[in-house]
Amino acid sequence: MSKKIKKDEEVQVEYTGRYIVLLPEQNTSANSVSTINEVSGLNLINSTEFENEVFTSKDLDACDGILLDKIGVAIVNKSVKFTNSISVLSDAHNMIIEPERVVYAINKLDEETESYVKGYRDAVNSLANILTEDQDAELEEFAETEGIDANAVLGATWGLKATQVIPSSLLFTNPYSGVGSKVAILDTGMDFAHPDFAGRPITQRSFIPNSPTQDRFGHGTHCIGTACGPKVPISPVVRYGVAFGAQIFAGKVLNDAGGGNDGQILAGINWAFSQGCSIISMSLGGATAGPGFSQIFEATAANLLNHGVLIVAAAGNDSNRPGTIRPVSHPANCPSIMAVGAVDQNMNMANFSNGGLFAAYGAVDIVGPGVAVFSALSTPHNIRMGPAGIIHGNANGTSMATPHVAGIAALWQQATGLRGRALWNKLTATAKPLPQHPRRDVGAGLVQAPKKRRILQFQPINRF
């Protein structure tokens, strides 16, 4: 099928009858082709089966379709089988499917057609470059063409990138900020003078006698920074906050040395629930004296889950891997509290991260970034978190992984309206599996943020 276009003829979008399928980046091309073949009953072949990967339209006509492995694109011939499969492949398998617009005969080209085909070739080359270039380069180019502040797009912590708060592919965008969600962080309080939070309404309460909610330790500010820090920090640093649109509830349940007790934690949970918070983040824990878990915390968490409130808590940092793995700490070991373990930038287990050692309870449910996590520090009393005057810095711990999950839960809540148990299920169902680690250590895998497929705007090629 070919068509020659005269110079003065108005350009009309023409379709060849074939489809172009952009395969999801997270899967290998081979896996995606297997999916297409299974769903549609077709039999696509790989372009590598042709000498020098060069094939003709006759080759294409002779089969169901061909995979262009290097750019993750498949060209599929029109058939009833495939047409009936488009919605499944698109919705359930994240494939972008579009009708192929034009195809010209590649032999005996006249001058006009040759010019057009070269333009087509250049466009495909350009697309291939976009899809295969380094991620930061993609984003930099996108930011420039869209007139977006490059710092806002480019500069983000490894944790935000790994969890897809900043999507790794240009084909996706994350339009969610957690707006509408009330997120309580029960910790050592909050530095209300931190410039990155200037003007941000923060509801606060201290449950430590004779101690204001002002964070004089640093741990709480760091956790709040990760869960709900700004999209664009005032200071010239990378983005470190997940749910920048969420409403912050800072509950001080740990004293200025980072310690507290169960009663203070429960008082904080009670306050957060009464304030209408739907997500409670607790980067804290206590030793597990033996088998079992607290019936008090379990009853409380189960009741709150039924009322649409999700509690996430740190799995604990008592391990010294690979030699010693300690069980999940209290209260994260309660079945109705989501226990969060920690991984590093290379998806290795953090050596300190506790594991789910018991079959019936105390599981690690999910993991988040917990090594070299950059976030806000309190000023001026950085007793443990860093020297005075420094308002950002790195920290390690399942404490740092936990607010990643809390912030991402807020994004999912905005995206889906889910709460409580349903929100829990969404977080675990969408987590990125880490099959290199036992489920005991990582649960469902690395928490992942919701994202939306970007609508690509194809520009007509100027052929003349």
Added chain:
Amino acid sequence: MNLQWMVAVRPDKYQEVLTSLKKDKIEITNMLDSISVILVSTSHKKTEKIKAMDGVIGVELQGDVSI
């Protein structure tokens, strides 16, 4: 010797248990109405009586937590 305890209560029995604790002159240190938990300061011996109250889910000693 008095210790610090947590008492989880069925929400529909919360007021009833609260009344019983006051009647038995058990020191209540915090009433967490929203989550139906009552914090008390009392002896280990008296917790047996609390556990026997209708609507009490559990009684546990408060522990320490930290970052």
